[in-house]
Amino acid sequence: MRELHEVWKFGRVRLAQSIEGISDEQLRWRPYEGGHNIAEILYHIAGAEHYWANRIVGWPEPTTEADRAIDQAVIMGFLREGAFPIPETEFTGDAIESALGKAAGRIEPVFLIASEEMLSRPITSPIGDTVRGSEGLVRLAQHASYHTGQIWLMRMMPTFPTT
Numbered sequence: 001m002r003e004l005h006e007v008w009k010f011g012r013v014r015l016a017q018s019i020e021g022i023s024d025e026q027l028r029w030r031p032y033e034g035g036h037n038i039a040e041i042l043y044h045i046a047g048a049e050h051y052w053a054n055r056i057v058g059w060p061e062p063t064t065e066a067d068r069a070i071d072q073a074v075i076m077g078f079l080r081e082g083a084f085p086i087p088e089t090e091f092t093g094d095a096i097e098s099a100l101g102k103a104a105g106r107i108e109p110v111f112l113i114a115s116e117e118m119l120s121r122p123i124t125s126p127i128g129d130t131v132r133g134s135e136g137l138v139r140l141a142q143h144a145s146y147h148t149g150q151i152w153l154m155r156m157m158p159t160f161p162t163t
Contacts, residue, residue: 001119001134004141011145012104015045018151026161028091028130031154039091040084041075041147044120047073048126049103052140053110055123056133070099076127110163112135115159 019027019038026037036044051074054062062068069085077084090096110118119134133141156162 001114001137003108004137005108007141008107008111008144012143013149015042015100015144015151018148018155022093023161023163024092025163027093027096028088029154029161031159036077037091038151039096040073040086040094041090041150042120042129043070043084043090044078045144045147046070046096046099046103047075048140048143049107050074051126052123052133052136053103053106054129056110056113056114056118056121056136058118058121070103079127096112105155107140111141 019042027042028037030037046072050062050067050070053059054071062071072085076082114133114137117138119132119137121133122130123133123136125131125139126135
């Protein structure tokens with residue numbers, strides 16, 4: 001899993017570069033009505049990492065409202081219809097940095113020390129299919145990179161706020 005860890009780390013470095021210096025206004029900007037903003041994409045990334053870490057390790061379901069919301073951010077409004085679970089009041093650079101940091105702190109050790117039991121554990125993925133923990137890490141390793149491209153595309157749009 002160390003190779004996947006390297007892919008994940010590379011994606012996280014590029015993600016950080018894509019949001020460097022971004023304002024809260026820019027985080028909240030939508031390219032079109034009903035489209036995702038950068039804040040939602042970032043919470044979605046954090047949600048994916050939180051989701052997979054919890055399930056691969058076998059931790060119990062989230063018990064706090066905040067943990068349930070971040071856990072659902074990978075699914076709601078992205079993979080399933082429904083309201084995005086994080087309130088817009090949390091669409092700030094500080095709140096998002098905290099969520100991404102917490103998610104990284106959960107998933108990074110999984111890439112490095114997951115046991116064979118964890119890697120072979122059957123898990124319902126966010127898209128609904130059942131995969132082993134190792135397959136979840138394969139999907140997750142490139143996830144931030146995929147969305148980093150979307151963020152750069154949004155930042156280059158002519159109507160993207162300049163401040």
